[in-house]
Amino acid sequence: MPRSLKNLKKAKRKSKGGAKKGEGSSSSNGIPSIPAKVWQPGVDALEEGEELQCDPSAYNSLHAFHIGWPCLSFDIVRDSLGLVRTEFPHTTYCVTGTQANSAAANSIGIFKISNISGKRRELVPTKASNADTDMDSESSDSDDDDEAVNDGPKAPVFQVRKVFHEGCVNRIRAMTQRPHICATWGDTGHVQIWDFSSHLNALAESETNISKDATTVSNQTPLVKFTGHKDEGYAIDWSPLVPGRLVSGDCNNAIHLWEPASDSTWNVDNNPFVGHTKSVEDLQWSPTEQFVFASSSVDKTIAIWDTRLGKSPAASIKAHDSDVNVISWNRLASCMLASGSDDGAFSIRDLRMLKEGDAVVAHFTYHKRAITSIEWSPHEASTLAVSSDDNQLTIWDLSLERDEEEEAEFKAKTQEEVHAPTDLPPQLLFVHQGQKDLKELHWHTQIPGMLISTAADGFNIFMPSNIESNLPANTAAA
Numbered sequence: 380m381p382r383s384l385k386n387l388k389k390a391k392r393k394s395k396g397g398a399k400k401g402e403g404s405s406s407s408n409g410i411p412s413i414p415a416k417v418w419q420p421g422v423d424a425l426e427e428g429e430e431l432q433c434d435p436s437a438y439n440s441l442h443a444f445h446i447g448w449p450c451l452s453f454d455i456v457r458d459s460l461g462l463v464r465t466e467f468p469h470t471t472y473c474v475t476g477t478q479a480n481s482a483a484a485n486s487i488g489i490f491k492i493s494n495i496s497g498k499r500r501e502l503v504p505t506k507a508s509n510a511d512t513d514m515d516s517e518s519s520d521s522d523d524d525d526e527a528v529n530d531g532p533k534a535p536v537f538q539v540r541k542v543f544h545e546g547c548v549n550r551i552r553a554m555t556q557r558p559h560i561c562a563t564w565g566d567t568g569h570v571q572i573w574d575f576s577s578h579l580n581a582l583a584e585s586e587t588n589i590s591k592d593a594t595t596v597s598n599q600t601p602l603v604k605f606t607g608h609k610d611e612g613y614a615i616d617w618s619p620l621v622p623g624r625l626v627s628g629d630c631n632n633a634i635h636l637w638e639p640a641s642d643s644t645w646n647v648d649n650n651p652f653v654g655h656t657k658s659v660e661d662l663q664w665s666p667t668e669q670f671v672f673a674s675s676s677v678d679k680t681i682a683i684w685d686t687r688l689g690k691s692p693a694a695s696i697k698a699h700d701s702d703v704n705v706i707s708w709n710r711l712a713s714c715m716l717a718s719g720s721d722d723g724a725f726s727i728r729d730l731r732m733l734k735e736g737d738a739v740v741a742h743f744t745y746h747k748r749a750i751t752s753i754e755w756s757p758h759e760a761s762t763l764a765v766s767s768d769d770n771q772l773t774i775w776d777l778s779l780e781r782d783e784e785e786e787a788e789f790k791a792k793t794q795e796e797v798h799a800p801t802d803l804p805p806q807l808l809f810v811h812q813g814q815k816d817l818k819e820l821h822w823h824t825q826i827p828g829m830l831i832s833t834a835a836d837g838f839n840i841f842m843p844s845n846i847e848s849n850l851p852a853n854t855a856a857a
Contacts, residue, residue: 382549382613384449384478384816384835417810433813439828439844440467440497442535445837446488448477452550453833455821456489456579457558464826468535469495471823471840472579473831474561476548485547486596487563489575490539491582492840500844538585540578541596545569549613556622557642560602568611570627570635571601572645602643607635614662619710620669628659628674636686654682654692660703666710673716675703681718683730694733699724705753711760715740719750725765727777741777745804751817752832757824762808762846764830766817772832774809774843809843 418431425431433441453475460470470493479485546567554560559576605627612629623639633651640646657677665671670686671693679699682692699720709715719725723746732738748768756762761778816835823829828846832839 382451384451384818418812431812436500437809437844438497439499439842440469440495441839441841442492442495443837443839444492444535444537446475446477446490446539448479448484449816449835449837450475450488450548450833451478451818452476452548453819453821453831453838454551454553454561455823455831456553457555457824460825462825467495467497468493469497469826469829471495471826471829471831472558472582474551474553474575475833476544476551476563478547482546482567485544486541487544487548487551487561487573487575488539488541489578489582490537493536493538493586494533495535495840496533497842536586538582540581542573542575542578542599543596549611550615552615552617554617554622555619560623562615562617562625562627564612564615564627566611568606568608568629570605570608570612570615572603572625573599573601574643603645603647605635605637605647607647607649609633612659614659614674616662616664616672618664618669618672619666620664624664624669626662626664626672628662630658632657632659632676634659634662634674634684650690652684652690652692654684654695655680661705663706663708663716665713666708667713673706673708675706675718677702679703679720681706681716681728683733696728696733696738698726698728702749704750707754707763709755709760709763710757711755715755715760717753717755717763719753719765719767721749723747723750723767723769725750725753741806743775743804743806745773745807746771752819754820754822757822758827764820764822766820766832768816770812770815770817770834772811772814772817772820772830773807774811774830774846775804775806776808777806779806779808809845811839811841811843814839 453473456472456474458472470491472491475488477485544563544565546565548563549566550564552562559574559579561573561575563571563573565571608629610629610631612627614628616626618624623645625637626634627637628634632655633653635651636648637645655674655676655678659674659676661675663673672684674682674684679697679701680695681698681703683694685693698718700722702721703718704721705719707717714729714731716728716730717725724742724744726739727741728738729740730738746765746767746769750765750767752766754764762774762776764772764774766772814832814834814836818833820830820832823831828842830841
């Protein structure tokens, strides 16, 4: 699995007004005069003098930011601002961990982004709306000063607090039931659990824009530091049903079960679950069965485990023709498990069909390089997002089928030629580009349609305009 980030460099403050290749520009001067068409990495080539241009109408909201060093992993922290939020501006809290070029330079970032602006786009744009090219400061970099541009909304406010972490952070996860409790997998081979309540409370009370380049890094002692793994790892997951229950898997094929003993202590079973013959890459608890979890491995298999049945898997299947990098268990349709492999393929399995043999209900080979992250939508049972080493983040709706009449009606409404490839799968709903070396994505469980992704060049936070959700039809106030 291609886990590491390439060519590690600390992000620097950029001058205002410079949109990066592949990002949108809030200026109408950035819109190309020639007819736009979809560009596919690995298929289309850029001619000399050509550059990629983001289509602002494809997004309800789009912003970019970074915290300094690249981050391989992050998690969205559940907050108390509302279970289903639909009105702009939005606020979100996250935790992340760095991949610095020296062990001593690493840290965990606890950050808050507020004033995330945007507006709902029409699925079928009119000629009049085509002239409206500002995206409420979309693809703004958080380096920008917090001032209005052309009397538009202010840029998002970025606030961060940093805690020293020994070595690079391979994976970080926040507990759903107690979001201030986070677990980290380090390249030192240690799994640690942290209490970030003081940092989250400070961010919640502050409205000051804290520079991401601030050098202040606090020292904090973790609640638990487990040294029982024989190697570093990347697989870790909190149980959605039992608060505090955790599994962690390493590159030495072992999976350890953590059981909470109190609010701040854990009992870790030193006798690991063993069934894979190579590195454990990802872990996912069942959304409905508190003793059941799934694992994926470099040995090309997916295993289903029941902690009541001993230390061997209850079921094991050959899932792909190469490393199974990532898995995601559908929390709205608990029989569905998605997996992504090193050869760029991803599959959907109906676990009710495991005993009958082939449980694959969908298989896609759109991506041509390794799948790095996969996650089901928390709001639509048939929708999932996938990121790949081909620098694409794609969104898929498995309920869609090609409808030639609907396509003809769409072309008639737009009254112009639609320059879209004809060989794309009908289930492909959206393609997000502009980030290099994509590593992880997450849907926001409390803001329908919002996704955040991390890559070598920083984070993107965005809301595609064609994702059905209860977004406000009017432009929100800044």
